[in-house]
Amino acid sequence: MPAHRVGMPAHAHWPHPHPLRNWPHPHPVRNWPILDGPQTIVIAILLFGGFYVLQAKDVNPADALEVLYVVPIALLAVRFGLLGGLAGALLGVTLIGTYDYTTEVWDVSALGNACWIIAFLLLGTLLGSFVDQRRRLEAEVARYFESSLDIMATIDASGRFTRVNPACERTLGYSAEAMRMRATIEFVHPDDREATAAEHAALENGSHETVAFRNRFRAADGSYRWLEWSAASSPTGDVIHAVARDITVQHEAEQQLANHAHVLEAEVAERTRELQDARSKTLHRLAMVCEYRDDDTFEHTGRVGATAAAIATGLELDSEQVMLLREAAPLHDVGKIAIPDRILLKPGKLSAEEFEVMKTHAALGARLLAGSGSHVLQMATVIAESHHERWDGAGYPSGLAAEAIPLVGRIVAVADVFDALTHDRPYKSAWPVQKAIDHIQNGAGSQFDPRIVSAFLAIQRDAPVDQRRRYSSGWRTRLSPSPTTRPSAPPVIPASQLACGCANGSASNTAAIAATPSRSPS
DSSP states (O other): OOOEETTSOSOOOOOSSOTTTTOOOOOOOOOOOOOOHHHHHHHHHHHHHHHHHHHHHOSOGGGOGGGGGHHHHHHHHHHHHHHHHHHHHHHHHHHHHHHHHHHTOOOSOHHHHHHHHHHHHHHHHHHHHHHHHHHHHHHHHHHHHHHOSSEEEEEETTSBEEEEOTHHHHHHOOOHHHHHTSBGGGGBOGGGHHHHHHHHHHHHTTSOSEEEEEEEEEOTTSOEEEEEEEEEEOTTSSEEEEEEEEOHHHHHHHHHHTTOHHHHHHHHHHHHHHHHHHHHHHHHHHHHHHHTTTOTTSOHHHHHHHHHHHHHHHTTOOHHHHHHHHHHGGGTTGGGGGSOHHHHTOSSOBOHHHHHHHHHHHHHHHHHHTTOOOHHHHHHHHHHHHTTOOTTSOOSSSOOOGGGSOHHHHHHHHHHHHHHHTSOBTTBOOOOHHHHHHHHHHTBTTTBOHHHHHHHHHHHHHSOHHHHGGGGTTOOOOSSOOTTTSOSSOOOOOHHHHHHTOBTTBTTOOOOOOOOGGGSBO
16 A cells, blocks of 8 residues: 555655655765864953953043953853853953953943943843753753654755654664665655655645655565654755654554454554544643743643633533543643744733734644644644634634634633733733632623633632632643543534534533733733
């Protein structure tokens, strides 16, 4: 059976010669010089010394040559993090004091010197802290890359692997070096190469942003393993990021199912559920990566899921829908992974241009989650796209109003805003719980659906004070339910009911979405 796009015909015919045939050999990678610790220190000292001499020769203090010291301070902060930044700042302060003392130039006021001291310390502290945090995040992502059971790979424009994780060697038996030595298409079964190349071409020419397909991949022992691929182009379009899972056992079961349908039906269904749960967990990890950037506790998504499930229970949605909502709601802000740090982590209000960029995360999240057969991810797609709509129609991205907003989006709107208000963010401090509750109540009929607000207030009113504060102390939701407790095929809210905001056939089930108030443009 040749490679085929998941959910598409098995055979696809493409013009010849195919763009992935006869891939050229890659050019040698340029080795850019990287300064080690001692080299960085030497260069920084030379810069400090050179700028000091330049300052000493300048007879006009108004030139403010002290500003040149920010260069070695930044260099030390980038190389050594917070400690390097502070050390550079202190050295810069020392040189300024030495210059003023030795030259007896006192034209600069004490306030002016204090400003330079504060500026140097702020630069060293902020830049150094950012570098340390960035390195911690990179280390966390690298650990996930190394420990993943799925094959993760990066493919360049010439069709060669540039990076693969250890799962490749565990699954196929090839070392990372062996994978990089040959063109990707050489590993693919001859019968699957045309369809595989077509998927690659679809990403290269921009006709598809993501592709999902299966093919047979040659292992080191000469056998072929069936792999299921999910791939997407990088934002710059110069590389392709791909994830593959070994589904050889599943594929063989599907082949046997043609002859033994009744015997193998239960086993194949279980394997399919496992694959869907695994994909859901992978996207939860993606949500966590995004959350690392603007939530120091890394618990926001879990709390939103738990609060949304509690509201849904108050609205008397059935238990299966509540379970789906609990799992889908944590993915509401997955699109923030595409928002630049300078906007996402900005302390204070956003400018109008920055706010427009921030608003794109809703549509980006929906595009990332769309196209899955999983009920959880289908609901997560709807939530990601609609949880910033407002009951009065002033939300985004589509400007939907009232019951035109999907029910699950309206529920998550209240849960998301409440959690955002009661926890510290880069741009604001946490509100008291009661103040946040009052804000939700005042937004009924404008920002939020009054029925959803009533259900939320009922939860707060009926819960003891200590239990109410659990909303702000770190509720977590499971990544996925146990196979022994999850129904085999839980029903999902039909598209027609999602579009009109109804559930269980009731047109009175209504809710709304809202943006966090403090992230509006200045």
